[in-house]
Amino acid sequence: SKDKYTVFEKPAQQSSTISRLQSEYVGVGILIELMNNKDITIISPFRGSPAEQAGLRSNDIIIKVDDTSVIGQSLEDASAKIKGPKDTTVKITVLRGGQEAEFTVTRKSIKLTSVDSKKIQIDNGKTLGYLAINNFGANTYVDFAIAAKELTATPPTGLIIDLRNNP
Numbered sequence: 001s002k003d004k005y006t007v008f009e010k011p012a013q014q015s016s017t018i019s020r021l022q023s024e025y026v027g028v029g030i031l032i033e034l035m036n037n038k039d040i041t042i043i044s045p046f047r048g049s050p051a052e053q054a055g056l057r058s059n060d061i062i063i064k065v066d067d068t069s070v071i072g073q074s075l076e077d078a079s080a081k082i083k084g085p086k087d088t089t090v091k092i093t094v095l096r097g098g099q100e101a102e103f104t105v106t107r108k109s110i111k112l113t114s115v116d117s118k119k120i121q122i123d124n125g126k127t128l129g130y131l132a133i134n135n136f137g138a139n140t141y142v143d144f145a146i147a148a149k150e151l152t153a154t155p156p157t158g159l160i161i162d163l164r165n166n167p
Contacts, residue, residue, distance in 0.1 A: 024112065027083040028090065028105045030056060031135070032075060040070055040078045042094070046110065047134050054105045056092065063100070064093035083107070114140040117147035119156060126157035133163055 029049020035041040040062040045052035063071055065081040082090055084107050093102045114137055120128040129151035133140065151159070 025083070025110055026086045026107055027110050028054075028056075028092070028107055029110045030082075032062065032079065032082075034075045035061075038072065040073070040075060044135075046112065047116070049110060050105050050108050051092075051103075054103045055101075056094065056103055056105070057096070060094035060096050060101075062092060062094050064091075066091050067093075112137055113143070115143040115147045117151055119151060120160075122157070127154075129156040129159040131159070131161050133161070 028051040029046040030051045031043045032040055033043050042060045044058050045056050070078040089104050089106050091104050116132045118130050120130055131147055
């Protein structure tokens with residue numbers, strides 16, 4: 001496929017992806033994919049995750065984990081090196097714009113939340129309902145329906161559905 005955002009996953013990879021999107025794990029809070037059949041690339045750090053707080057960004061290419069090269073390794077092998085016991089640190093070296101950058105990230109329990117929501121006050125006492133889909137996973141539909149119902153219990157003047165920056 002010529003679409004750089006489309007990836008074919010073998011059954012073993014698919015089960016890994018599904019488990020990653022289910023609920024909770026210990027890690028740094030990034031979604032990674034193998035791009036161009038060789039680059040372990042951060043698709044997105046999860047909002048509020050240790051990875052985001054440390055400064056990792058979308059499109060960073062991971063080249064080392066704890067000073068060990070992951071170039072040419074499988075996605076599963078690199079992911080296993082990044083994950084580890086809660087409250088331990090991992091050093092992740094990335095290529096960003098052709099330059100190496102190093103980040104030390106503390107592993108935490110990562111609970112995947114699909115949807116964030118809030119009411120925003122605007123002029124003249126009007127409100128906007130804001131729904132952001134952080135990632136698409138097993139519970140996204142239910143999370144979205146619950147958040148939308150809560151936001152529309154008192155009907156807002158408008159509704160914003162934010163699909164930006166989700167993996």
